[in-house]
Amino acid sequence: MTANIIDGKAFAATVREKVTGHVARLKEENGITPGLAVVLVGEDPASQVYVRSKGKQTVETGMNSYEYKMDADTSEADLLAVVEKLNNDPEVHGILVQLPLPGHLNEDLIINSIDPAKDVDGFHISNVGLLGTGQKSMVPCTPLGCLMMLRDYHGSLSGMNAVVIGRSNIVGKPMAQLLLGDSCTVTIAHSRTKDLPEVVRGADIVVAAVGRPEMVPGDWIREGATVIDVGINRIERDGKNKLVGDVDFESASKVAGAITPVPGGVGPMTIACLLANTVTACCRANGLAEPEGLTA
Numbered sequence: 001m002t003a004n005i006i007d008g009k010a011f012a013a014t015v016r017e018k019v020t021g022h023v024a025r026l027k028e029e030n031g032i033t034p035g036l037a038v039v040l041v042g043e044d045p046a047s048q049v050y051v052r053s054k055g056k057q058t059v060e061t062g063m064n065s066y067e068y069k070m071d072a073d074t075s076e077a078d079l080l081a082v083v084e085k086l087n088n089d090p091e092v093h094g095i096l097v098q099l100p101l102p103g104h105l106n107e108d109l110i111i112n113s114i115d116p117a118k119d120v121d122g123f124h125i126s127n128v129g130l131l132g133t134g135q136k137s138m139v140p141c142t143p144l145g146c147l148m149m150l151r152d153y154h155g156s157l158s159g160m161n162a163v164v165i166g167r168s169n170i171v172g173k174p175m176a177q178l179l180l181g182d183s184c185t186v187t188i189a190h191s192r193t194k195d196l197p198e199v200v201r202g203a204d205i206v207v208a209a210v211g212r213p214e215m216v217p218g219d220w221i222r223e224g225a226t227v228i229d230v231g232i233n234r235i236e237r238d239g240k241n242k243l244v245g246d247v248d249f250e251s252a253s254k255v256a257g258a259i260t261p262v263p264g265g266v267g268p269m270t271i272a273c274l275l276a277n278t279v280t281a282c283c284r285a286n287g288l289a290e291p292e293g294l295t296a
């Protein structure tokens, strides 16, 4: 058996098309242009690449993009002041503070200083609580992108066994909440899980989000299962730099029913969902109907 490839890059293009349509309508009918502010502290090269890509796509979909680049030694007070300014700016509907932050900055404190209505990452405790209780919230971009792909591929996820490997606040935990919301039977596995291979073999849906290159081999995957690979790991192989996931694609794609590749899977969907969340935040801020096809 050879797995179907779930093409995240192509799917992301369709999400961006929807975003572009909603943005055009907001401009035409309401005279509003959604705006996304991205704050980057420090000079991590990978982060700079993502931030540039986010800014470019924001503009391409017709939205306003605001970038704040701050020195690596920026004080907490200075960063809080920037967030406060963006919270109070009516032209800014979405705020993203790129993570990880330099060690001297308290990430929880900074994230929780963002207006929850503008928290397009969905990391604010208020949004986490809303998601956990099934109320309307801002949903974290990566899990939202994974959910969109799973729903598109399967239709209904009801009753399926889903195993999420990884318990991060950014992916694992919100992913599990979303799958539970779609009536999956959800297991959150992690580094201390007993007999992880056996647990994963019970899954109809596997979401790998641990950050360890190729740690999930094909013989952990049940025949025909759907595999969502959230990992983005830079490794060196045969003297070349390579991007690989948390799943061993080579062996897993021989047993899975469907699998997302790396690159070109979850990554592009994450950025597309950030744009989608910005439109959603803009509509809510203006008391307008939820944009169709862009929310969980």
Ligand SMILES: Nc1nc(=O)c2c([nH]1)NC[C@@H]1CN(c3ccc(C(=O)N[C@@H](CCC(=O)O)C(=O)O)cc3)C=[N+]21
Pocket: 047, 049, 050, 096, 097, 098, 099, 100, 121, 141, 232, 243, 262, 263, 264, 265, 266, 267, 268, 269, 270, 271
């Ligand atoms: N507050 C915050 N929110 C984030 O959403 C956030 C963050 N901080 N910090 C960094 C991570 C990382 N991230 C990625 C987004 C897209 C790709 C992506 O599109 N990757 C391409 C490959 C790009 C490449 O070649 O490097 C792909 O998978 O096909 C990757 C990584 C968002 N993050």
